Amino acid sequence: MIRMRAKDETENPAHTVTEAADRNADAGASGAGSEAADVRDCQPPRRGAERSRHRPGRPSRSSGPLPTAKSVRRYWTMIIVLAVASAGIALGILAWDNPMPITDPGFWLIAQLRLTNLVVIAMVALCQSFATVAFQTVTNNRIITPPIMGFESLYVAIQTSAMYFFGVTAIVELKGLVPFVVQLGLMVGLSLALYGWLLSGRHSSVALMLLIGVVIGGGLGSVATFMQRTLTPSEFDILSARLFGSISNSDSSYLPVSIPLCLFACLGLYLCSSRLNVLALGRDMTSNLGLNFKGELLKVLFFVSILMAVSVSMIGPMVFLGFLVAMLAYQFADTYDHKRLFPMAALIGFVVLGGAYFVMKNIFYAEGVVSIIIEIVGGGAFLLVILRKGRV
Structure with missing residues (x-):
């Protein structure tokens, strides 16, 4: 066999050379591979590789409003929980303490009478x-709220002036649809005049607008307080009932006007969600990105004035409801995108306002005077935020 292999090698020298070359190439490749492996082992690992090796379960992130899968699950879980709670509160308002069985037609007659209050609660929560x-x-500030512009002080001044100049009969006459529309037009008109005047000058600023709003609100409140001191005790009692934030202050005759205005303003703000995301960056960044800051600001404040006028005219002043709802929405949604903030805030508003109404009506028998719970809880949350931040 050895003799035959030697014979083959002498007869086929090219084949022998080829095999030798292949063996040398394999040896060189293995040597080069081992040297390259040694060099890689000697080099320090890259920062990204080291981070991924230390945290192998790191979730993937994106640049969207909900950057991780965990934040997406958290957002939709909160939406579902709040929707279920809202449905439960609505069912409780319609069915709790209803003397008729649900299969009886009388049950639905009583539920229809309660449906007006439920619609008012939903509309005020949206506003x-x-x-x-x-x-x-x-305004680039998560502490101040629209009442700082004097909407509620104007409402108090209108109601007090009617009682002061025209007596108790004026309060009854102000519950019609025409006085309601006049009151809405007066609130929106004065607010737009204030915005247009303060934001049209060379040195216009949001801070100046807020400062003027505080001064006007304080002045209207002082005038209303002076007129209230001159009223008789019976007149003051009737007026105080109107100045409390109460669902019972609403009237079903207001709904044909207030519901379209509420939906119009809410839809306008929702369609401006992407522009609101840019406005949150500030005046300079908004202008650099090609948006007219002053025009967008006036448009947003126009919708805000409509919503606040509708809410205050329907149920009266409620200072801390908006602050409490917005603060919880920021915490639960945990995003900058207003397309996701608005639905979260609306559901929280319905849960807070509807839950307070249900508790006050069915436990304390206060028939919808929800401002007591709202002011206590909202005021406490406001003080907590102020003390934690240490500044306004």
Whole structure:
């Protein structure tokens, strides 16, 4: 066999050379591979590789409003929980303490009578949530709310003036549809005049607008307080009932006007969500990105004034409802995108306002005077935020 292999090698020298070359190439490749492996082992690992090796379960992130899968699950979980809670509260308002069985036609007659209050609660929740979130965005401050512009002080001044100049009969006459529309037009008109005047000058600024709003609100409140001191005790009692934030202050005759205005303003703000995301960056960044800051600001404040006028005219002043709803929406949504903030805030507003109404009506028998719970909880949350931040 050895003799035959030697014979083959002498007869086929090219084959022998080829095999030798292949063996040398394999040896060189293995040597080069081992040297390259040694060099790689000697080099320090890259920063990204080291980070990924230390955290192998790191979730993938994106640049969207909900950057991780965990944040997406958290957002939709909160939406579902709030929707279920809202449905439960609505069912409780319609069915709790209803003397008729659900299969009886009388049950639905009583439910229809309660449906007006339920619609008012939903509408006020929409107005307060959308208006507060949008207002805090354009003012770049998560503490101040639209009542700082004097909407509620104007409402108090109108009601007090009617009682002071025209007596108790004026309060009854102000519950019609025409006085309601006049009151809405007066609130929106004065607010737009204030915005247009303060934001049209060379040195226009949002801070100046807020300062003037505080001064006007304080002045109207002082005038209303002076007129209230001159009223008789019976007149003051009737007026105080109107100045409390109460669902019972609403009237079903207001709904044909207030519902379209509320939906119009909420839809306008929702369609401006992408522009509100830019406005949250500030005046300079908004102008650099090609948006007219002053025009967008006036448009947003126009919608905010409509929503606040509708809310205050329907149920009366409620200072801390918007702040409480917006603060919880920021915490639960955990995003900058207003397309996701607005639905979250609306559901929270309905849960807070509807839950307070249900508790006050069915436990304390206060028939819808929800401002007591709202002011206590909202005021406490406001103080907590102030103390934690240490500044306004």
